[in-house]
Amino acid sequence: MATSSDSEKKQVMVIGIDDSEHSVYAINWTLDHFFAKNPSFKLVLVHARPSATSAVGFAGPVYAGAAEVLPIVDSDLKKIAARVLENAKQICIKNNITDVVVEAVEGDPRNVLCEAVEKYHASVLVVGSHGYGALKRAVLGSVSDYCAHHAHCSVMIVKKPKTKH
Amino acid sequence: MEASGGGDMPVSVGAGERRMKMKVMVAVDESDCSFHALKWALDNVLNNMTTTATPDENIEDGGGMVFLVHVEPAFHPAVYPIGTSALYPASASLEDLMRKAQREKSTSTLSRALQMCRDNQIKAESIILTGDAREMICQAADQMHVDLLIMGSRGLGMLKRTFLGSVSDYCAHHAKTPILIVKPPEDKEHKKKK
Numbered sequence: 001m002a003t004s005s006d007s008e009k010k011q012v013m014v015i016g017i018d019d020s021e022h023s024v025y026a027i028n029w030t031l032d033h034f035f036a037k038n039p040s041f042k043l044v045l046v047h048a049r050p051s052a053t054s055a056v057g058f059a060g061p062v063y064a065g066a067a068e069v070l071p072i073v074d075s076d077l078k079k080i081a082a083r084v085l086e087n088a089k090q091i092c093i094k095n096n097i098t099d100v101v102v103e104a105v106e107g108d109p110r111n112v113l114c115e116a117v118e119k120y121h122a123s124v125l126v127v128g129s130h131g132y133g134a135l136k137r138a139v140l141g142s143v144s145d146y147c148a149h150h151a152h153c154s155v156m157i158v159k160k161p162k163t164k165h
Numbered sequence: 166m167e168a169s170g171g172g173d174m175p176v177s178v179g180a181g182e183r184r185m186k187m188k189v190m191v192a193v194d195e196s197d198c199s200f201h202a203l204k205w206a207l208d209n210v211l212n213n214m215t216t217t218a219t220p221d222e223n224i225e226d227g228g229g230m231v232f233l234v235h236v237e238p239a240f241h242p243a244v245y246p247i248g249t250s251a252l253y254p255a256s257a258s259l260e261d262l263m264r265k266a267q268r269e270k271s272t273s274t275l276s277r278a279l280q281m282c283r284d285n286q287i288k289a290e291s292i293i294l295t296g297d298a299r300e301m302i303c304q305a306a307d308q309m310h311v312d313l314l315i316m317g318s319r320g321l322g323m324l325k326r327t328f329l330g331s332v333s334d335y336c337a338h339h340a341k342t343p344i345l346i347v348k349p350p351e352d353k354e355h356k357k358k359k
Binding site: 145 | 313
């Protein structure tokens with residue numbers, strides 16, 4: 001981490017990202033409000049990539065064609081992850097942020113994000129309020145809820161407003 | 166006009182002014198956790214705005230604004246532990262006494278919080294609301310269109326095992342504004358449990 005930081009060590013902010021618009025909104029909101037001038041945080045963007053087996057598992061335990069489908073699913077997931085990371089990098093560049101770590105980790109988002117917090121000794125974890133499963137009735141997604149309860153650092157939930165005001 | 170919208174990039178260039186004026190609401194109670202949240206907010210969220218200009222400039226421009234909100238529980242006569250109305254013929258005066266005591270406690274909590282803001286040269290206003298903390302805080306944040314609602318993770322509920330108190334949990338779910346839940350600093354207790 002050879003960055004030209006100030007004499008004080010910067011705190012780390014991890015943003016959990018996925019493919020949803022809530023996530024894009026969360027990144028932009030966080031950069032606007034916390035990274036505009038002289039950011040006092042170091043930024044880490046983490047994408048939790050579901051593993052192919054967990055994605056296919058939804059079809060049911062007994063799925064004869066699973067073995068054939070797995071590689072396709074896996075490559076799709078890799079493409080999605082690449083796209084998510086690329087989008088995130090573009091947003092950072094637009095906001096003149098060069099000191100950022102962007103990574104995709106395979107696994108359940110709940111664990112991936114909480115582990116990322118440990119790994120980077122983050123003081124804040126930022127998540128959108130909803131991700132993939134944006135059930136209209138749910139007021140808070142399950143990953144965001146899990147992180148609010150279990151992350152060992154402060155958690156910021158960025159909510160995308162439903163209507164303009 | 167704020168150019169928020171769908172999944173595309175909201176305004177991020179040329180919105181320098183907008184970034185400077187962050188309106189933040191911090192929910193405070195008597196707990197250490199909520200004061201820790203306030204301190205964290207003053208150090209990390211609002212002080213960002215003051216690093217690039219002189220303090221005077223910022224106070225005039227409104228470089229950042231904090232609304233300190235404190236919710237008092239509403240009193241109902243049924244809750245009083247003292248049941249003998251013979252001793253207190255005018256139940257109204259007992260209610261007044263309790264309200265007064267509650268109000269004094271709230272005021273002292275908020276004064277402490279206001280002082281912290283002043284020490285950090287951040288503009289602040291205090292608000293006392295009455296009712297269920299969960300709902301009142303969410304409503305206040307939504308109605309005042311704050312940029313960010315900040316609160317501690319645990320308040321007066323003394324269950325040390327829980328990482329997230331019921332008010333923070335409710336607000337995390339129901340507030341329409343972004344919300345930051347500040348966890349208390351790790352102390353020996355946490356380390357023991359691990």
